[in-house]
Amino acid sequence: MALIVQKYGGTSVANVDRIKNVAERIIREYDKGNRMVVVVSAMGDSTDKLIELMNQISSNPDPREVDMLLTTGEQVSIALLSMAIQEKGYKAISLTGSQVKIQTNNKHSQAEIMNIDNTRILKELDEGKIVVIAGFQGIDSNDDFTTLGRGGSDTTAVALAVSLEADRCEIYSDVDGIYTTDPRMIPEASKLDFISYDEMLELASLGAKVLHPRSVELAKANGIKLYIASSFNYKPGTLVGGIEHNMEKRRNVTGVTVNKDEVKITVEQVPDKPGVAGNLFTELAEIGVNVDMIIQNLQRNQKNDITFTIDKESLKKYRKQIEEIAYSIGAESIYIDEEVAKVSIVGAGMITTPGIAGKMFRILGENNINIEMITTADIKISSLIHEKDAEKAVKVIHDGFELDKI
Amino acid sequence: MALIVQKYGGTSVANVDRIKNVAERIIREYDKGNRMVVVVSAMGDSTDKLIELMNQISSNPDPREVDMLLTTGEQVSIALLSMAIQEKGYKAISLTGSQVKIQTNNKHSQAEIMNIDNTRILKELDEGKIVVIAGFQGIDSNDDFTTLGRGGSDTTAVALAVSLEADRCEIYSDVDGIYTTDPRMIPEASKLDFISYDEMLELASLGAKVLHPRSVELAKANGIKLYIASSFNYKPGTLVGGIEHNMEKRRNVTGVTVNKDEVKITVEQVPDKPGVAGNLFTELAEIGVNVDMIIQNLQRNQKNDITFTIDKESLKKYRKQIEEIAYSIGAESIYIDEEVAKVSIVGAGMITTPGIAGKMFRILGENNINIEMITTADIKISSLIHEKDAEKAVKVIHDGFELDKI
Numbered sequence: 001m002a003l004i005v006q007k008y009g010g011t012s013v014a015n016v017d018r019i020k021n022v023a024e025r026i027i028r029e030y031d032k033g034n035r036m037v038v039v040v041s042a043m044g045d046s047t048d049k050l051i052e053l054m055n056q057i058s059s060n061p062d063p064r065e066v067d068m069l070l071t072t073g074e075q076v077s078i079a080l081l082s083m084a085i086q087e088k089g090y091k092a093i094s095l096t097g098s099q100v101k102i103q104t105n106n107k108h109s110q111a112e113i114m115n116i117d118n119t120r121i122l123k124e125l126d127e128g129k130i131v132v133i134a135g136f137q138g139i140d141s142n143d144d145f146t147t148l149g150r151g152g153s154d155t156t157a158v159a160l161a162v163s164l165e166a167d168r169c170e171i172y173s174d175v176d177g178i179y180t181t182d183p184r185m186i187p188e189a190s191k192l193d194f195i196s197y198d199e200m201l202e203l204a205s206l207g208a209k210v211l212h213p214r215s216v217e218l219a220k221a222n223g224i225k226l227y228i229a230s231s232f233n234y235k236p237g238t239l240v241g242g243i244e245h246n247m248e249k250r251r252n253v254t255g256v257t258v259n260k261d262e263v264k265i266t267v268e269q270v271p272d273k274p275g276v277a278g279n280l281f282t283e284l285a286e287i288g289v290n291v292d293m294i295i296q297n298l299q300r301n302q303k304n305d306i307t308f309t310i311d312k313e314s315l316k317k318y319r320k321q322i323e324e325i326a327y328s329i330g331a332e333s334i335y336i337d338e339e340v341a342k343v344s345i346v347g348a349g350m351i352t353t354p355g356i357a358g359k360m361f362r363i364l365g366e367n368n369i370n371i372e373m374i375t376t377a378d379i380k381i382s383s384l385i386h387e388k389d390a391e392k393a394v395k396v397i398h399d400g401f402e403l404d405k406i
Numbered sequence: 407m408a409l410i411v412q413k414y415g416g417t418s419v420a421n422v423d424r425i426k427n428v429a430e431r432i433i434r435e436y437d438k439g440n441r442m443v444v445v446v447s448a449m450g451d452s453t454d455k456l457i458e459l460m461n462q463i464s465s466n467p468d469p470r471e472v473d474m475l476l477t478t479g480e481q482v483s484i485a486l487l488s489m490a491i492q493e494k495g496y497k498a499i500s501l502t503g504s505q506v507k508i509q510t511n512n513k514h515s516q517a518e519i520m521n522i523d524n525t526r527i528l529k530e531l532d533e534g535k536i537v538v539i540a541g542f543q544g545i546d547s548n549d550d551f552t553t554l555g556r557g558g559s560d561t562t563a564v565a566l567a568v569s570l571e572a573d574r575c576e577i578y579s580d581v582d583g584i585y586t587t588d589p590r591m592i593p594e595a596s597k598l599d600f601i602s603y604d605e606m607l608e609l610a611s612l613g614a615k616v617l618h619p620r621s622v623e624l625a626k627a628n629g630i631k632l633y634i635a636s637s638f639n640y641k642p643g644t645l646v647g648g649i650e651h652n653m654e655k656r657r658n659v660t661g662v663t664v665n666k667d668e669v670k671i672t673v674e675q676v677p678d679k680p681g682v683a684g685n686l687f688t689e690l691a692e693i694g695v696n697v698d699m700i701i702q703n704l705q706r707n708q709k710n711d712i713t714f715t716i717d718k719e720s721l722k723k724y725r726k727q728i729e730e731i732a733y734s735i736g737a738e739s740i741y742i743d744e745e746v747a748k749v750s751i752v753g754a755g756m757i758t759t760p761g762i763a764g765k766m767f768r769i770l771g772e773n774n775i776n777i778e779m780i781t782t783a784d785i786k787i788s789s790l791i792h793e794k795d796a797e798k799a800v801k802v803i804h805d806g807f808e809l810d811k812i
Binding site for chain 1: 422425426456459460462463464467468470471472474475477478481482484485486488489490492493499500502504505526549550
């Protein structure tokens with residue numbers, strides 16, 4: 001008798017029919033003799049509707065009250081899902097974050113889980129009930145409701161799996177697994193049957209819609225394997241786990257991603273004094289700008305060109321301050337290029353396999369795609385290219401590393 | 407510095423503009439130096455929408471899960487109202503029934519309040535906050551959410567006023583007070599500036615939309631005066647209190663009501679044996695039929711005709727069982743008349759004023775309205791008449807007792 005934690009995302013419970021479908025899926029596992037703990041998100045766009053109401057009242061609402069408002073979304077879906085399970089003749093009970101005592105700190109809208117009290121859940125499981133728990137929410141030390149921020153329900157599911165020492169943690173949504181690249185862009189993309197935590201984290205831009213990095217980190221830290229699959233069919237999904245689970249099949253390259261959300265900023269002709277780059281990036285961090293790729297070129301005239309990428313949203317929000325910071329460190333001019341794309345390959349095996357980076361650059365070169373910036377990490381290599389080449393780059397890399405044959 | 411409990415009904419917070427209006431009304435009292443505790447219902451038809459979803463899932467949902475679902479309605483409105491108050495620069499905090507620890511028994515959907523913990527409310531008031539509390543809901547000894555049933559938010563407000571020893575308890579809705587009769591039917595109806603608890607209870611059919619009998623009983627038992635007024639204007643409303651507050655102005659007749667929701671059932675030719683009527687009404691009570699008026703006529707042949715009235719909903723639901731019960735006690739036939747109306751006059755002064763009943767019957771007679779049944783209570787006299795005469799009866803009684811001159 002295994003204890004299984006399942007999580008169903010908002011699209012999986014977006015309407016009554018889908019809720020009934022989810023109830024059937026849960027019962028299917030329960031009927032095999034498993035103890036079932038189910039985490040649910042708010043129905044489809046219900047959270048958006050609440051936010052719309054809120055925005056008509058306040059442009060800057062109190063985060064405590066925002067959490068009070070938004071936690072109702074999951075409360076509706078746990079009640080309806082429990083009813084749907086009961087309607088099929090099974091015992092079920094819904095529990096909110098406060099009833100489970102999912103204790104968090106008091107950072108409203110981005111709270112972190114400190115502790116979960118298993119008592120109530122185990123009591124209900126012992127009575128043969130399917131336990132349906134509201135995702136995304138907890139309670140702080142004042143008994144105030146908190147929400148966990150983006151990817152919150154995934155995090156709830158993994159945290160419960162850790163706390164309950166669950167045998168499996170299954171994450172269901174409208175996506176049926178992790179692919180070698182976006183299958184809407186490259187139809188030949190292969191679904192991976194396994195991916196390591198680290199690869200999953202590096203593939204965040206691919207996988208974030210499926211599984212938030214935060215929940216992957218929590219799973220990794222506690223050795224909880226995650227099974228990612230669709231709630232709309234029974235096709236096999238993707239297992240996310242430690243690399244040791246897949247020794248024999250370690251791949252050099254597991255996936256290719258592309259990110260068109262970055263812009264390239266070149267701060268030109270900065271005097272080459274010690275600490276200049278340090279100042280630049282410290283000040284950017286202080287105003288809340290997250291820098292991704294960085295290169296520095298020392299010119300013959302003892303001046304530096306410093307080039308870095310940030311996300312488009314940050315540029316929109318902080319453009320003025322970024323320019324002020326650049327001029328304050330002595331830059332002569334600033335060049336901003338929004339027409340860039342970052343193509344990355346990720347693979348746990350590339351650490352021990354020489355030549356992967358070279359192969360990526362050669363493939364791009366042979367296809368007349370110019371590389372503007374490069375960064376490498378243990379299991380990820382990224383190239384910044386012109387935005388117009390993005391799809392082509394993903395296609396030729398996917399072909400070149402034979403990812404369609406995984 | 408008075409402590410005021412205000413309650414705003416669902417129509418008063420049905421949309422964003424109305425929520426903003428309510429925020430202004432609360433602030434107006436707060437600015438006078440009062441400590442404000444505000445109870446709110448769910449927004450307009452939001453509860454109906456949840457019930458609609460629920461009905462698509464189950465025809466007989468678990469009451470615990472129904473309460474889990476429905477308590478979200480008030481949670482939404484308290485969050486939005488708190489934001490609206492804060493937006494105007496005032497401190498506010500929303501609290502659910504579970505956070506206030508409105509302790510109830512575990513009768514889901516019709517829970518009764520056992521105890522309220524003032525600690526959190528007083529703490530927030532002491533910090534200068536306007537405290538916004540979800541009506542209609544509580545928590546049982548298992549930490550499960552409960553709802554109080556019809557009129558629940560009124561009951562929450564009165565219970566809080568009792569627990570906090572509030573100076574005033576004000577109930578706001580879209581109705582601006584208690585009238586001598588329904589002003590939509592009789593335009594001459596007068597608004598009462600005062601009505602006693604007992605009169606209010608007897609006028610339930612008139613007043614139920616404004617104030618649920620249950621909350622009136624709680625107010626009466628604890629001597630809490632209720633002020634009933636509209637949230638849409640600042641016209642004076644009606645004070646509901648103990649009769650001692652109005653010694654000089656005790657009225658013989660305070661109001662006239664009509665109820666077209668009853669049907670008259672005559673169980674004909676029942677053998678006149680001891681206990682027959684007792685059996686009949688005990689068995690009706692056991693299947694859940696609530697009987698209102700009763701008459702029994704002994705015929706010359708030692709057989710009884712027993713006539714009683716019940717509400718139309720009960721007839722629809724239990725017609726078959728009612729007929730079975732009637733024949734089982736030996737009735738020869740059953741006659742059901744759905745075209746009846748019950749006209750009642752209510753007045754605390756009628757106990758000590760002879761001739762009120764006679765005057766009512768004379769007025770009806772003079773206007774050719776036939777009386778089919780009569781019941782009298784301490785402060786209420788009811789006559790069952792033909793449905794077609796209902797409006798005319800109310801009009802002539804209202805005129806006859808000069809209620810337009812109150």
